[in-house]
Amino acid sequence: MEIEANSQETSPLTSKAMWWGTLGSVRPFPNFRPERDATVLHTALEKKDVSTIVRILTNRSNAQRRSLAQVYKNFSQKELDASLKKVLSGDLQSLILGLMMIPEQFEAHRLRKAMEGAGTDEETLLEILCTRTPQQLSDIRAAYSQEYKRDLEKDLISETSGDFSKLIVALLKKEIGPGIIDQDIASLSEELKNKKPAADIWIKLLTTRNPDHLRTVLEELEFEKGQTVEDALEGHFKGILSGDLKKGLKTLVQCLQNQYLFLAQRIQTMKSSVVQGVMVAHSEEDLLRVRVAYLQSTGTSLYTALQKQFKGELQQGLLAICRAED
Incomplete structure (x- = not known):
C-alpha cells in the first residue's frame, strides 16, 4: 500500500x-x-x-x-x-x-447534505450511523468538524427530537462493551411484554454491545417469540412512539442482522443520490458483498440494474465502480 x-x-x-x-x-x-x-x-x-x-x-x-x-x-x-x-x-x-474525497470526508459530506434544507433525510443518517464502526464514526466526526466548522453531535440533535434523537446520538457515540447473552435476551423479551414501550432499553442495548453478540441475541429472541424482531418492533411501537424511532430501531436491527442486504435494498430505490452514496462509500471496502446481496434479493445483478436505470457518462462511472456482472 x-x-x-x-x-x-x-x-x-x-x-x-x-x-x-x-x-x-x-x-x-x-x-x-x-x-x-x-x-x-x-x-x-x-x-x-x-x-x-x-x-x-x-x-x-x-x-x-x-x-x-x-x-x-x-x-x-x-x-x-x-x-x-x-x-x-x-x-x-x-x-x-x-x-x-477520502472516506471520512465523503460520509461527513453525506451527513451534512442529509441535514441541509427544509427536511431531514433520516434514512441517510441511519444508514451511515448504523453501518459504521466506532472508529469510523470518530473519523467522520473529525472530518465534519474540519470541513464545516460545526459539531456533528449538536447538528444531529438540532435536526431530530425525542427518543429518535437519543438513538441517533447513541449510534454516533457507540461504545462497545461486554454483555451476557441470556440476560440481554431476557431484558428485551420482558420489554416486549410491557404495554408501554421503553425505548431506552432498546437504545442502550443495541448501541453498546458487540455486533456478533447482538446477532446472537436477536436470533435467539426471534426463536423465542416466533417472529422477526422487525415485526415485533412494528407491533410493539405501533401508534405509541414516533415513527422515526420505530424506523430507526428497525433499521439498526436490519444492519446488525445483514448490513449488506440492507445496503442492497437501499440501492434498489435507484435514486441517484442513494445509489451514488452507497456505491462510493463502500467501493473499496465491501461493495462485492453488497453486489451478492443485491443479486440474491432481486434476482438481477447490480451491474445489469445500473445499465437499465442510468445513461451516458453517469452510467459509465457507476458501472466502473460496480466493476462486473455477478
Missing part, C-alpha cells in the same frame, strides 16, 4: 489506515503513473472530454486519486476539484467529486 503514504501527504484528514477492505470492487490501478494521468486529465479538462475524465477517475483507488490531485496541482497550478466543477455538472459532478 505504498500509494497511501502519498495520500497522507496531500490531506491532513487522511486516517493512519484507509478504510481498505479486501471485498471492495475498486482496487489500485496497476502501474499507476500520476504524472501521466495528470497530463491526460489536464488535456481532457481543456477539451471537456468527459468520458476520459470519468474513465480515469473511476479506475483509480482513492489513494491514487489523492496522489493524482496533488500532481495535477503541481503541474497546472489549479485544484483538481475546482477544474472538475467547471466541466462536470449534476449527478455526474457529485459522483466524481465524491470519489475525490
